[in-house]
Amino acid sequence: MASAPQASLPLFYNDLMPLNSRDHGTWNARAADKATWLSGQHAIPLTVEEFPMTQRHFPIVFSGGANPVPLALMGLNEGVNTFVSEDGTVEDNLYLPAYARRYPFLLAKLSQDNDDLSLCFDPSSGLVGDFKEGNALFTDGQPSEITQEMLQFCQRFEEAGLRTGAFIKELQDNDLLMEGEVAIKQEGAEDKPFVYRGFQMVNEEKLREVRGDKLRTWNRNGFLALVYAHLFSLDLIRVVFTRQVAQGKGPKLPNAN
Template sequence: MASAPQANLPLFYNDLMPLNSRDHANWTSRTLDGADFLKNQHAIPLTADEFVECQRSYPIVFTSGDNSLPIALMGLNEGVNTFVNDEGKISEPVYLPAYIRRYPFLLAKLQPDSEELSLCFDPSQEVLGEYEGGQPLFDDKGQPTEYTKGVLQFCENFEQSGQRTKAFMDELAAADILMDGEIAITQNDEPDKPFVYRGFRMVDEAKLRELPAAKLEEWNKNGLLMLIHAHLFSLNLMRIIFGRQVQQGTAPKRQEQAVN
């Protein structure tokens, strides 16, 4: 059974296999018992469509370097996720980014020279298989079930959100309002020895205020200004996430930190 090309697999994915009625006619999809794949992941890719919902739970920042992308921080340090316990369970009701909810499925190109995307899955997660009691993937005529159609629709919606996210990031880049971020977090026992986090980008509020009124009005009408404000409001949660790390015993030593 041929797999899709394995080079440069995205976060979480260990392997990719195209879903088809010939090889998977009798397969079903079972519910994940936990989220082990999330335990050591602190930064999760995010779409712009999710900013308003996400900013209630996680800090939203942008990756450093060229072609910045938005990420939600479930922890401030690499390998630390403050929302997933040692058993791989989500520790409390919280918004889960679409990137997490999409897994183990993915739309991918099976041929590098083709623009066609095929529905694939990560077989290493063992969510799909000939299991009893799961959601059937195909009916007795080899056609996708409503469940599979729903998965495909979710993945297509995610791709469309990705395009809108790219357009949003292109606007920020063109306006040149992103800057290298830095946050210093102090604790009561040693207020003169802050934990300093760098390695991310954020909107420069000074540059935002200096933008022409016409540009701000345009962004207000098309919703981009709301996304920027959601990002800025969410930055206050970095201290909350740090506090969660302190409570969970995963706070770093006193030195400069990078969040991604």
């Protein structure tokens, strides 16, 4: 249901190229009217800063495995996105996670021997290139305003990623994550609910057993609010299920015979 990306390149990216004034001094970046990279993507990585907004739109779960990441579920099955059409049209008034909004750019290390991060882009995106329309990436050999803004956006994303890692570590150190399971009954098949697994969630029983002094600390530093944003959002799993069924992308009812 919600596995962390395992490919050598990050989710969405088919290739990565470092941006520089020598090779891309005359290139432009154009805005996308459709998010084709989101089509068919059911789980999008999140940072903790996004939990309050995301919980209004999507279920927030954690990927399986030893190194879980928070994910916004836009569908319950691989290849299904109930909020973005096949041609990349995004539903109106929908919150898009920062991970998706930064595309086709990201910060990446160019060398394993150096921890410095460079602004890179996916040259296959069709959003950055040597075309006339769009906004210049460089002005007089220097990063343009739009490039600087994207660099700052990506830097904030990386910083949020560090805070997200600290949040996950706190969950793990206190043994608050457990394997998740959701059973959804559909009219006409109440005796055979559809069961979704393959994700992690906060164990509410263990949360209730946490010492009061720790809970007070978590309440002051905002940790507890993030936990409850995740827990409250889980009710939306059934909403996403209903959307899948309505769109003909959900599981089929068993044959009456």
